[in-house]
Amino acid sequence: MDILRLLEDLGKMIEATPHFGPVTWGLNRDEISMQIAKVRASLPQELKSAVNTVRESERIIDTAREDATMTVESARKEAERVMAEAKKEAERLLEQARLQQEKMVHESEILKLSKAQSEEIRNAADRDAMQTRRGAEKYAYDVLTQLEGVVGKVMTSVEGGKQALQPQKEAPLPVNRERTRV
16 A cells, blocks of 8 residues: 555665666666655655655654563563572572581570571571562563553554545545646
C-alpha cells in the first residue's frame, strides 16, 4: 500500500537498468522519471502525511523495543549483580560462623552457645539474602512497570495514527477524469 515506496523502488530500478545515454531498453529515462514525478505530485497530501505518520510510528515502536530490551537487560544484570553480592556476603558470614564454631568446639562449656550463634548468623545471612533478592525483584518489577507505561504511550500514538488513517464517512472526493499522457 506504500505508493511512495513503490515509486521510489521504480525510480531505483530505472537508475539500475543498463542504458545507453538517455534511452533504457527503448524507453526514454527522462520521460519515465518525469512521469514518476507527476504521479508523486498528484498524490494527496493526506496520503503523504499518512505514510510519514506510519513510518514515524514504526520508528517509535522500534525505538521503544530497543529501549525495552536494554532496560530489561540492565535490570537482569543488576539483579544478577545484587544476587552475586548477596551470595558472597552469605558465604562470608557462613565461613565466619564456621570458624567461630570450630573455635568454640574446643571449649566444651561454650559448645551450646556456639551452635546457637552459628545458627543465628546463618539465619541472618539467609534473611539478608532473601531481602536482597526481594529488593532485586522489586527493582525489576519497577523497571518493567515503567516500560509498560512507555509501551502504552507508543500504543496510544499508534492508535491515533490508525484513526487518522481510517477512511472518513463524508462525501466522496471528486474523481479527476483527466488522464495524464504517458
